[in-house]
Amino acid sequence: MELNRTTPAVTNIVLLGGGHAHVEVLRQFGMNRVPEVNLTLLSSQTHTAYSGMLPGYLARHYSYAESHLDLLPLSQFAGAQFYRDRVVGLDLARRRILCARRSPVAFDLLSINTGSTPRMAAALGAERYAIPIKPVESFLRRWAEIERELSGAGRRPVRFLIVGGGAGGVELSLSLQHRLQRRWPERFETGNSFRFAVAAASPEIMPTHNVRVRHRFRELLAVRGIELFAASRVVRVEPDRAVDDQGRTHRFDYLFWVTEAAAPKWLREAGLEVDKQGFAVVDDRLRSVSHPEIFAAGDVASFQSRRCPKSGVYAVRQGGILARNLRYAAGNEPLVAYRPQRKFLSLISTGTQHAVASRGRWAVQGRWVWRLKDWIDRRWMRRYRQLPAMREEDESHRAGQDAEGEIVPTMRCAGCGAKIGRRALTNVLGRLPNRSDRSIAVGLEVPDDAAVFSVRRDASLVQSVDHLPSFINDPYLFGQIAAVHCLSDILAMGAEPHSAQIVAVVPFGREAVVEELLFQTLSGAARTLDEHQTALIGGHSSEGERLALGMTINGLLRQRLPWRKGNLRPDDRLILTKPLGSGILLAAFMRRRCPGRWLDGAIEQMVRSHASAVPVLRNYGAEGVTDCTGFGLIGHLAELIEASGVDAALDIDRVPIMEGAASCAERGIVSSLYPQNLQREATIVNCEEYRRHPHYPALFDPQTSGGLLFGIGENRAAACLRELRKIGWDGAAAIGAVTKPAGRNPRLYLR
């Protein structure tokens, strides 16, 4: 992410797809940063499958994490933004990429490495009834469903048909069979519970391999009881059968499609020069023959002067040349040529931990071949996992102490973790003059989530301001989350958002680069504002070192009193709508210690607006509502009980926590605001007993776009929670209760 830069960027390079070639491009840009380049990776998934290990993953020899690369730390290493989205088109005249879920993304140079999908169009009904092996993530989702269906299928025979007799189809049948055999051995003992068959269009299976390899796999299919339909080109698919060009019918319960590769439609539709199959035609510099600003590699590319098999091996080899050529093209230097290897070694697994090696006319097999393959594949994965550490990484995640013994973390956090600590802020506000006015119903005298002042007899204006430095490497998503966060103050007062003004700070760069970054950020924010029927009515922008967004939101309260912090009553139940831990995970992300799926989980929570929850809270008579943000759960709960003059008990085991947060905190990774928030520990009577509880650090974690925290009558709490969960607030939980005050100072108890 270079959303934080001191050197102006001049060229926008976008890498489309996290394929085998692009992971190498990212690694190379990470090893040798080019400050003038603003690099972005746009890919449909955070984790990309490594083709060499996919059959091993399906056969359960590898875990998901072992066989997939996490693109998030890799793009951080490269200093690249990472947009998780699916490309649906290209506007080449304007140099823009059209995406499924966000505004178009502009580029100066574009590199495409989005792979291929099996060709289904030639067989009638295939798109409807067959399950394609690619995109891999969709296949894996479908396979997980199939396993659930099989769990409940009793012992009735289940037929799997694999269409495609190449190495991919044969490996898939052997791997899936092995997987099921390991999971349900008893179903294999009693006969043909699971029947596998492969339909190959050519008379021979694996026609690109030598005769010895073909012979070996024919034998293996026979030994493993996998039926082979050779010279059987499937031309029609019905719900339970496939019909081939000879009129033969193969019945199935599940049909997997692993045929020759097809290209995405959007390449041809964009007007890029493509071959007969629709793949982007490139020269030996991996550059489009029709559009010199576009490069392509891997399955999606087709060479003008030679045939190159659609295989991960080629995509891998192209990565290094592609990285150099993108760098040279950005600097107007001459490009270098890619020379594909004439022969290469294929190591094809047989489902068990055994493999066949194939090269030219040579073939050899054995368990040692599998071990060799395993060693090669793991070594390849290590290249992209064991990246050189960031310098600050190791010394910064633990807080240090200054001369007065005060805790001072060395790496500062962004988002709400960049808030000034409560003590400093309270001290400063106490030193400022406070001008009161009768029209101000809620101001700094009794502060709340937003200020309220009357503008008309029947309505009050509710106003809040917030400012967030960027905390993720996707400006569009940052804009969305920042807007949700800012709107939350208004919603927490029970008001309707009305209008907003924005202050944006964008890192230095060439005008077009700055424009693109500003556009991505503001279009994300504008989309969220629009979803809340909130008009953007003004703002201000400036250049700076780090992307940041501030917003003033105006809301209206019509004939209604605001939800106030001071309205908790003894015996109320306390409900929190979102899990805690975003501050910890964002701190881990900054240190490149946050796996992509944990950050994806945190983002999913942060981008959720409470607009849908507000009517439920109102219907059930919620009171003492606040949004849980920078001061953490304890800080905000302490504000509620202080304002209400009550005590509260918190059920620490019931406090929802985001996946990964407890484990990061255990390793000492916390937000830089954590030490200040921890000062609120003094409110907890029995903190000593709970300091080692795994949820404890999350109680003080600053939340960006955190949950609503509120009190509700004991008799209505369960129904309110049920209603919230019904509309999708799955993470909402009852986390404690309000109790009568035991002394003069409000106290919290953990239990």
Ligand SMILES: Cc1cc2nc3c(=O)[nH]c(=O)nc-3n(C[C@H](O)[C@H](O)[C@H](O)COP(=O)(O)OP(=O)(O)OC[C@H]3O[C@@H](n4cnc5c(N)ncnc54)[C@H](O)[C@@H]3O)c2cc1C
């Ligand atoms: C069962 C099976 C086993 C195989 N085994 C091997 C093997 O052992 N060795 C080998 O060399 N080859 C193997 N192959 C072939 C190999 O999978 C492909 O040749 C290889 O994956 C192509 O790599 P790539 O980099 O071009 O694209 P991919 O690896 O397919 O990567 C494409 C990336 O782009 C992303 N993407 C796709 N579409 C979009 C979109 N519209 N918008 C945004 N992002 C997008 C995807 O999420 C993915 O991250 C196998 C194939 C199959 C089916």
